[in-house]
Amino acid sequence: xxxATLIPAASKLILSSSSSTRSFxxxxxxxxxxxxxxxxxxxxxxxxxxxxxxxxxxTACAAVGTAASEVEPKRKSSFELQTLTTWLLKQEQxxxxxxxxxxxxxxISMACKQIASLVQRAGISNLTGVQGAVNVxxxxxxxxxxxxxxxxxxxxxxxxxxxxxASEEExxxxxxxxxxxxxxxxxxDPLDGSSNIDAAVSTxxxxxxxxxxxxxxxxxxxxxxxxxxxxxxxxxxxxxxNNLLAAGYCMYSSSVIFVLTVGKGVYVFxxxxxxxxxxxxxxxVKIPPAxxxxxFNEGNYLLWDDKLRAYMDSLKDPxxxxxxxxxxxxxxxxxxxHRTLLYGGIYGYPRDKKSKNxxxxxxxxxAPMSFIVEQAGGKGSDGHQRILDIQPQExxxxxxxxxxxxxxxxxxxxxxx
Numbered sequence: 001x002x003x004a005t006l007i008p009a010a011s012k013l014i015l016s017s018s019s020s021t022r023s024f025x026x027x028x029x030x031x032x033x034x035x036x037x038x039x040x041x042x043x044x045x046x047x048x049x050x051x052x053x054x055x056x057x058x059t060a061c062a063a064v065g066t067a068a069s070e071v072e073p074k075r076k077s078s079f080e081l082q083t084l085t086t087w088l089l090k091q092e093q094x095x096x097x098x099x100x101x102x103x104x105x106x107x108i109s110m111a112c113k114q115i116a117s118l119v120q121r122a123g124i125s126n127l128t129g130v131q132g133a134v135n136v137x138x139x140x141x142x143x144x145x146x147x148x149x150x151x152x153x154x155x156x157x158x159x160x161x162x163x164x165x166a167s168e169e170e171x172x173x174x175x176x177x178x179x180x181x182x183x184x185x186x187x188x189d190p191l192d193g194s195s196n197i198d199a200a201v202s203t204x205x206x207x208x209x210x211x212x213x214x215x216x217x218x219x220x221x222x223x224x225x226x227x228x229x230x231x232x233x234x235x236x237x238x239x240x241x242n243n244l245l246a247a248g249y250c251m252y253s254s255s256v257i258f259v260l261t262v263g264k265g266v267y268v269f270x271x272x273x274x275x276x277x278x279x280x281x282x283x284x285v286k287i288p289p290a291x292x293x294x295x296f297n298e299g300n301y302l303l304w305d306d307k308l309r310a311y312m313d314s315l316k317d318p319x320x321x322x323x324x325x326x327x328x329x330x331x332x333x334x335x336x337x338h339r340t341l342l343y344g345g346i347y348g349y350p351r352d353k354k355s356k357n358x359x360x361x362x363x364x365x366x367a368p369m370s371f372i373v374e375q376a377g378g379k380g381s382d383g384h385q386r387i388l389d390i391q392p393q394e395x396x397x398x399x400x401x402x403x404x405x406x407x408x409x410x411x412x413x414x415x416x417x
Contacts (some may be wrong), residue, residue: 023271046404062251062297081279082280083278083279084109084260084277086106087267088102090105092405100212103161104156104162104184104186106159107155107158107159108248109225109278110155111151112250112258113156116271118144119179119191119197120252128145128198130143138297142194142253144194144197145169145191149169152167152205153345156186159411161183162184163184163185163212164176164185165187166237166363167187168190168396169363172233176191183211185237185239187363190332192203192204193333196332201332202397203251203335204252206334206364207247208246208247210245231240237395238394240389240391240392241366241367241370241371241388244367246262247368248261249334249337249368249372255271256271258278259341261371262359263375265284265375266284266285266341266373267285268281268285270374287344287376287404290405292325292344293327293339293346294327294346294408295329295339295340296347296350298327303354307416311416314415317341325345328345337369346405346409348400351400357397357398357399358401360401363392363395366380366382366387366403369403370386370403373390373404378403379406379410380409381401382399383400384413
């Protein structure tokens with residue numbers, strides 16, 4: 001007969017015999033004590049009671065499993081959904097964001113739902129075409145540009161947690177007098193790619209959120225000039241992307257996709273029309289380190305400088321592999337960026353002879369997108385320096401943008417150096 005052995009704390013006793021197997025949970029799985037020798041007599045007595053006199057089978061004390069292995073992992077229900085609201089609450093519980101920021105992000109998601117509905121019904125509701133006005137950048141405003149800006153602004157105001165809002169469609173940032181706590185600074189492009197609206201091509205909304213600031217709490221009326229209060233707003237809004245607390249975008253396409261980062265990875269939510277909720281569909285998204293897709297408006301090729309043209313020619317060279325890069329260009333930053341985020345590659349809007357600093361705005365587009373791509377392991381650059389390091393000099397400042405996989409952006413920087 002095998003002698004009994006001392007059993008580790010995180011174990012239980014098994015009595016083996018030819019006729020039965022009986023378990024003796026004499027110790028808690030979490031106990032620090034070893035099995036006392038006096039317990040051996042219990043085992044032998046039990047063996048005699050259960051065993052056959054003619055078959056003297058051996059009894060052995062064995063250590064089976066640990067506390068961790070005994071607990072089966074919880075199976076996830078196929079019907080379990082994690083909505084954006086639930087995810088935000090979990091981030092709040094983990095200390096990643098506070099309750100005020102949770103409310104701001106919830107109000108932005110509501111604005112995106114409303115804009116998604118407007119975009120889908122644009123042709124029916126007569127919201128296609130030009131509004132007739134020109135925005136501060138000298139661009140013709142589409143009807144949906146104006147409506148989307150109103151929707152975004154109203155949702156942020158009603159949250160009561162925003163101190164300053166700055167829109168690409170507005171001349172100056174606006175202090176929100178309805179705010180009673182939080183006072184977050186929110187910058188946004190209410191409808192990026194609006195030139196594609198009439199053709200029902202992908203469009204999107206982009207936003208970035210900066211730390212609260214209490215220096216700008218009064219609204220600027222329509223008849224007022226850019227006075228002292230408005231100047232404080234401009235100063236507070238003109239922060240480098242390094243100061244961003246959260247950023248994201250919502251893409252209105254075959255699905256409505258809400259992409260968000262609060263500085264701890266990138267998460268993707270898809271609007272479920274059945275429930276009217278954004279549902280988590282991708283966690284901690286990482287952009288591939290390299291890719292074979294580029295997105296540039298090559299119609300401006302002859303307006304680019306020689307170094308950029310040399311880079312573009314290198315992408316079209318099949319090389320030893322015999323396969324050049326593939327060109328994919330939608331003309332909507334959100335659409336092109338989202339594809340690049342998932343598949344890898346590079347998106348670029350460079351400076352040219354017509355646009356000395358490119359056409360994309362640092363505050364509303366470049367900084368939020370660069371913050372997202374860096375959280376996904378990618379890179380955002382103006383060709384010479386990191387986008388998030390650039391200190392804005394004005395609220396509608398434009399910069400060149402090259403964004404995507406690290407290897408692809410660094411390859412371009414070598415050509416432009």
